[in-house]
Amino acid sequence: LDYKALETTDADCYDCGGWKTTDADCYDCGRWRTTDADCYDCGGWRTTDADCYDCGGWRTTDADCYDCGGWRTTDADCYDCGGTTDADCYDCGGWKTTDADCYDCGRWRTTDADCYDCGGWRTTDADCYDCGGWRTTDADCYDCGGWRTTDACCYDCGGWRTTDADCYDCGGCVIFREGLLEAQPK
Known part of the structure; x- marks a missing residue:
């Protein structure tokens, strides 16, 4: 070993990754090293806690990990509302709302019941006339x-x-x- 580079006169100098130690018990703990043998793989990071649970894209030492759609939470009351703990969550197509009155207005949704089909687009005006290639509310x-x-x-x-x-x-x-x-x- 190059003692000068390590700045030590101790012959018992061990390479422990990015750093050095005089302890021969150097364990590979992923991106970092430790002299603690109790090093557990907890996904992208490491922990000395053996209780490491897979909580989707991330890890936790909390066993109460619930699937809340695109994200995770330790709250059991997780409703599929694009991710919310609000029970009053209604499916309104591509988006969610806490308003139960969600009407299908074609390509988009609205909580306004007065939604009329006016060709390629929608309007809340019932007077929609066919004017050839386009539509108008002008009769x-x-x-x-x-x-x-x-x-x-x-x-x-x-x-x-x-x-x-x-x-x-x-x-x-x-x-x-x-x-x-x-x-x-x-």
């Missing part, structure tokens, strides 16, 4: 070709539509009577 929805409008004055302006009545077909282009563009002679 005045008119078909204006490829798109919809709440303006009843929808005119056919060739390949596209407009709410402007002064729309003239000028060959390949379209102009307005008082528009910025003027018709080019053919």
Whole structure:
């Protein structure tokens, strides 16, 4: 042994991992070392207590370890509420609530009973009208070709539509009577 490096003149110097000892009884206790033979593996850490219980992702010397969903607790009154000890926990889809009035509102949930299906989205307004590709709570929805409008004055302006009545077909282009563009002679 390199006594100078150990700074000792004692020949009985033993390597005990990261540190040195003159005690030959050096036990491997995982990440650390000890001269105590009573070293028990308790998961990621070590203990001299033989009573080490598996409590899920972590360990404890407390035998009363209960499964509380994603987490653990030593409280026996553990209700599946995403993890809570509150008994008044109701399943409201992806989340939990202590309110028993949980209604299915499609992709999301609500405690509001007035939840209506309005196509791809939901609303608490019962007046939901089909306005083509989209929905609206406005009853005045008119078909204006490829798109919809709440303006009843929808005119056919060739390949596209407009709410402007002064729309003239000028060959390949379209102009307005008082528009910025003027018709080019053919």
